[in-house]
Amino acid sequence: MDDLLTRVNDELDRIPRPRTDPAKVQRRARTLRRRRTAGATAAVLVVVLGVVVPLSALRHLGGDRSPAPASGDDDAWVGIDVPHTDGWFVYRTDPAIVNLTNPIPPSVLASTVSMDADPAVDANGTLTLSSLPDMRSLPDDGIVMLASLDLSTEVPPEPDATFPAATLPLQLADADVALDYEGQQDPSVPEYLLRATAGGYAMEVRTYFGTPQPDGDVLARAQAELDRLIVRPRPGAAGFDPSPGWHVARSDPRRQLPWSTQGWASSTPFAETDLPEGLDPGFPSDWPQATGEEQGPDDVLIVVREPLETRNPFPDLPDFQPIVFPIDLSVERVVRAPWEGQPSDDVSQIIVGGTVNDRYLILQVLFHTGTPDDELIARAQEEVDRLVVPPGPPPTPLLDGSGVRMDLPDGWQGRIFQYAGGGELTLHASTLPVDDLFHGHTGWEGMGVDDVVIVLGEDVNATTDGFPQVDFPLVVTAADECVRGATVGESGLEDCEILDDGSEPPDGHTRLVHRFDVGARSFMLWVELGTPEASPAQIASVNDVLATLVIDAE
Amino acid sequence: MTDPAFRDLYEREFPAVFRAAYALSGDRELAEDAAQEAFARALSRWRRLSGESWAAGWITTTALNVARRGLRRRPVTGAARPDPVDTEALLDLRAAITDLPARQQTAVILHYLTGLPVREVAAAMQCREGTVKAHLSKGRAGIERRLTAAQRQVPAETKGDDDG
Numbered sequence: 001m002d003d004l005l006t007r008v009n010d011e012l013d014r015i016p017r018p019r020t021d022p023a024k025v026q027r028r029a030r031t032l033r034r035r036r037t038a039g040a041t042a043a044v045l046v047v048v049l050g051v052v053v054p055l056s057a058l059r060h061l062g063g064d065r066s067p068a069p070a071s072g073d074d075d076a077w078v079g080i081d082v083p084h085t086d087g088w089f090v091y092r093t094d095p096a097i098v099n100l101t102n103p104i105p106p107s108v109l110a111s112t113v114s115m116d117a118d119p120a121v122d123a124n125g126t127l128t129l130s131s132l133p134d135m136r137s138l139p140d141d142g143i144v145m146l147a148s149l150d151l152s153t154e155v156p157p158e159p160d161a162t163f164p165a166a167t168l169p170l171q172l173a174d175a176d177v178a179l180d181y182e183g184q185q186d187p188s189v190p191e192y193l194l195r196a197t198a199g200g201y202a203m204e205v206r207t208y209f210g211t212p213q214p215d216g217d218v219l220a221r222a223q224a225e226l227d228r229l230i231v232r233p234r235p236g237a238a239g240f241d242p243s244p245g246w247h248v249a250r251s252d253p254r255r256q257l258p259w260s261t262q263g264w265a266s267s268t269p270f271a272e273t274d275l276p277e278g279l280d281p282g283f284p285s286d287w288p289q290a291t292g293e294e295q296g297p298d299d300v301l302i303v304v305r306e307p308l309e310t311r312n313p314f315p316d317l318p319d320f321q322p323i324v325f326p327i328d329l330s331v332e333r334v335v336r337a338p339w340e341g342q343p344s345d346d347v348s349q350i351i352v353g354g355t356v357n358d359r360y361l362i363l364q365v366l367f368h369t370g371t372p373d374d375e376l377i378a379r380a381q382e383e384v385d386r387l388v389v390p391p392g393p394p395p396t397p398l399l400d401g402s403g404v405r406m407d408l409p410d411g412w413q414g415r416i417f418q419y420a421g422g423g424e425l426t427l428h429a430s431t432l433p434v435d436d437l438f439h440g441h442t443g444w445e446g447m448g449v450d451d452v453v454i455v456l457g458e459d460v461n462a463t464t465d466g467f468p469q470v471d472f473p474l475v476v477t478a479a480d481e482c483v484r485g486a487t488v489g490e491s492g493l494e495d496c497e498i499l500d501d502g503s504e505p506p507d508g509h510t511r512l513v514h515r516f517d518v519g520a521r522s523f524m525l526w527v528e529l530g531t532p533e534a535s536p537a538q539i540a541s542v543n544d545v546l547a548t549l550v551i552d553a554e
Numbered sequence: 555m556t557d558p559a560f561r562d563l564y565e566r567e568f569p570a571v572f573r574a575a576y577a578l579s580g581d582r583e584l585a586e587d588a589a590q591e592a593f594a595r596a597l598s599r600w601r602r603l604s605g606e607s608w609a610a611g612w613i614t615t616t617a618l619n620v621a622r623r624g625l626r627r628r629p630v631t632g633a634a635r636p637d638p639v640d641t642e643a644l645l646d647l648r649a650a651i652t653d654l655p656a657r658q659q660t661a662v663i664l665h666y667l668t669g670l671p672v673r674e675v676a677a678a679m680q681c682r683e684g685t686v687k688a689h690l691s692k693g694r695a696g697i698e699r700r701l702t703a704a705q706r707q708v709p710a711e712t713k714g715d716d717d718g
Contacts (some may be wrong), residue, residue, distance in 0.1 A: 021590060
């Protein structure tokens with residue numbers, strides 16, 4: 001095969017240099033930016049447009065009627081809030097659907113106008129737009145303010161020309177005032193736009209007044225509300241308290257990393273490549289590989305990380321039981337190499353998976369000897385005893401996150417999750433008990449003839465002009481069946497795969513595959529039934545479940 | 555494109571990104587479009603990617619995903635337009651690669667056909683080096699299986715033609 005690779009590389013070297021078109025790249029980038037901006041401002045536009053659509057289809061401004069206590073703990077982490085004050089009505093993003101890797105911007109909406117005497121609340125606890133103020137009826141002294149955080153940053157947000165550095169409270173005097181703007185319903189309602197990097201976030205505040213020239217009192221009232229805006233840091237990552245003889249690093253909760261949040265502890269200094277000198281230890285690399293490779297037989301390296309993020313609780317996962325402290329690092333738990341990613345041949349580890357404070361964690365204690373003695377294990381035990389796991393956001397049974405919602409029928413189990421660090425969204429629902437953190441089930445082959453598994457995956461890297469826009473309710477038909485070995489496109493088997501390890505589907509099942517776009521978002525839907533020939537009634541029952549599926553266009 | 559750093563990256567890396575997409579698709583037009591799209595996506599989020607050592611790998615991975623999707627959309631009867639420099643070796647390898655699961659495809663192309671070291675492939679694919687090595691190992695095995703099967707098939711088909 002090496003010869004073939006050499007020949008292929010030689011051929012590729014002979015390909016004429018491709019055309020570059022920087023102007024085209026720039027135009028397309030501008031379009032993509034606009035799409036994201038449109039998503040971030042959708043709630044505002046709906047307020048302006050005054051169309052009666054489910055608010056949940058926009059930005060999930062949760063229906064917490066005022067008063068709105070400003071909780072300072074992480075149990076209701078939203079990231080942004082404003083405490084209740086007389087004369088203001090406050091709505092905020094439902095904490096149940098806020099997620100550290102969720103592209104939905106957490107928002108808080110404050111208005112001097114009553115949003116509704118009795119807000120209509122749907123089954124998911126979200127509001128309908130009819131409960132929001134109509135800009136056309138905004139009185140001259142009326143104020144509507146919407147503040148949002150951008151959680152999509154994959155590195156600490158650096159101030160730039162669009163989101164300049166600022167300190168809280170933001171000042172209305174710094175706002176860009178627009179008397180004419182996209183989506184404007186009433187020409188007398190101006191928009192005051194503030195964008196800033198502050199409090200560890202890129203944030204945006206849009207304020208609307210009932211008159212093009214709000215007087216000093218109205219502006220002062222708006223500024224006072226802006227002064228009350230609270231920004232809270234993200235929940236902390238698990239990690240280890242500092243202690244003599246140990247080096248520690250922990251993901252900074254204010255940042256969103258392109259990999260799993262994690263905590264490290266090492267008996268030796270971290271290697272330059274893992275934690276370069278001068279780099280904030282809150283931004284470690286994805287794995288202390290070089291540190292491990294430099295360690296000797298008397299050293300210990302400990303890593304705790306979250307493999308995926310979800311707000312949905314899992315019942316009794318065999319490999320992720322609640323972790324009981326202190327974690328016992330007995331010699332009986334030592335496992336010798338080989339395993340994937342091992343730093344060298346003569347290594348061993350103790351690995352513990354489980355839940356702590358509603359977080360799914362994997363703890364790895366690595367020894368650079370195949371036979372760690374009692375003294376070395378005891379040393380590691382002391383450090384593991386210093387593990388701190390801050391509470392995660394509270395779990396919720398609702399399948400609602402990243403702009404995707406679906407009701408679970410009685411007897412079904414499901415979850416929405418993302419692999420930690422910004423992985424693609426996956427919705428998983430089935431009649432089978434969930435018993436595997438990653439794949440949902442360990443017993444796909446054992447599906448009964450009436451069992452159904454639904455997996456919806458977002459393809460964030462797909463282009464947006466290929467699959468048909470979907471009409472809701474989403475419907476699958478027998479024509480969507482993906483037959484093993486059949487050619488769909490040019491890689492039929494890939495289309496039939498349901499697990500990311502590339503494993504082939506079991507025999508004797510029916511698999512329906514449906515690709516579609518919702519606005520600028522692309523999705524792949526797999527439906528697997530435990531029978532080789534699904535009846536029309538079975539497919540109809542699947543469609544009954546899919547009828548509750550709602551996806552927000554980005 | 556006002557940011558000089560992005561412009562430099564674009565000029566420097568575009569051929570490599572195109573090469574990866576072309577290796578997968580065998581379609582020059584599709585490969586160019588995929589590379590352009592990937593750079594546009596990078597530019598649209600440049601604030602986050604700027605200065606990252608894995609930016610080029612991220613762009614290449616995105617281009618592969620775009621090309622992969624382009625292949626799916628292409629009509630089954632509309633085979634890739636033959637490129638003048640295409641050869642049997644390239645076709646064989648491409649056919650074998652397209653049979654691999656997506657993650658193995660990406661690892662194989664990034665490492666073997668664009669020359670990224672394993673560490674950079676891992677950064678681009680946001681996984682550990684060990685995982686990349688596993689993908690490469692499985693990918694090689696899959697390609698060799700495919701090539702071996704194809705070699706067996708050729709004599710059989712030739713014999714059938716003779717009989718006919």
